[in-house]
Amino acid sequence: MSKKRVLGRGLDDLLAQHDQDLPFLDAYGPSIGETEGLPPGTGSDAVEQLMEAISRLLLAEGHQGTQLITTEAKENGVHLSFQSGGDKLPLVPSDLGAPGFEDGNLSSDRSQATVTIVQWGIPARRLIERLCEHWSG
Secondary structure (H helix, E strand, O other): OOOOOOOOOOHHHHHHHOOOOOHHHHHHOOOOOHHHOOOOOOOOOOHHHHHHHHHHHHHHOOOOOOOOEEEEEOOOOEEEEEEOOOOOOOOOHHHHHOOOEEEEEEOOOOOEEEEEEOOOOHHHHHHHHHHHHHHHO
């Protein structure tokens, strides 16, 4: 005789059976982005924090106050405009469409570009570091 294979109990069953209050979980705080239906940490960063992060990186790379990049605070992020300063920018259009970027535009001759950074992360840091390296070289 063959026995019918039964799946184990589900999470709901276990939670119902072992209904416990776990107050220590409150120490981790609410997850960010819940109201938008996004996973934690994928919301947009505050514009002031984005401006500070960009300024610190430009200062660290020695390009604070350069005429080749301008930053402007917008409602949804920080709008960057940059120029090549001679040679073509070391970018392709997909570089300006990375996660955390909006409205990226690279001129056809690659002499200037614009992008709005809405979330700080590895793509934003890499973009600015690549540009600083280009201007230093």
